[in-house]
Amino acid sequence: MPEILEIESYRQLAEQTVGATITRGWADPYSAKKLPSVKSWATAVKGLRITGTGRRGKLMLIETSGPTLGMRFGMTGVLLLDGEAGIEGLFYGPHTFKKEWVRGGLEFSDGRRLLLHDPRRLGRFEIEPDLDELGPDALTLTKKEFIAATTITRGGGAAIKARLLDQSVIAGVGNLLGDEMLFRAGIDPNTPTGHLTTQQKESLYKSFKLTLKQLQGRGGSHTGNHMTARTPGGVCPVDGGPMRISVIGGRTTYWCGQHQR
DNA sequence: AGAAAGCCTCGGCCGC
């Protein structure tokens, strides 16, 4: 479920814990999968004081008096602070809270708890996450960085949709946001990145920034203009053209066969 | 039954 906009709201929620001291932390074997052992999280976080929060793409960061902590939310992860969700409700997957879907978290000396609620178990905790593997953050991306990200040194490169989803190129764009940006810019998601014209890049950059800004205001990645057409047999809300479906960059992709070329 | 808004690994093959 969560893309960069949702993770940003989780971060804002986590910001409320700045100043608190961790009395206890726990993680199930799945959320601890990127750590040396299941016990690593509990051992590392005990006694730390929260000093700040951060984020790079879909990776949420918690700054502490010790190591930086990282949280990833996979497809269905939600951050909860004492039962208060980082976003309003669960938009995708089960619209319910179940105690057994809490995969780990942090408990503070004031009694509050920061919890990872994640039915599908694809969320992960990290300690001192490696930021070098991630590209520049999508929400603060500059035009210069965007041009660099869409410039291929050899060959045609992967389809632009796949390129947008590549977290080492730009961090934060997920499947829905990627489709929405291309939809607005009128670009076929299959276009090899290296074949984009200067004009197309210009247009995509504008829609990149506007999409993030607008959807953030509307309340999340699922509020895009083409969302209603994300269904088999869907019709483009712009020109009535047939929506096409295929898998690009490993994700189901919807685009308009008429205005996206 | 099949797909799902993320990420990781693996192997093929492209291009120098």
Added chain:
DNA sequence: TGCGGCCGAGGCTTTC
């Protein structure tokens, strides 16, 4: 022909 790296396929996991 050799090799590093790009890129797509598949798997993970559970739910609806």
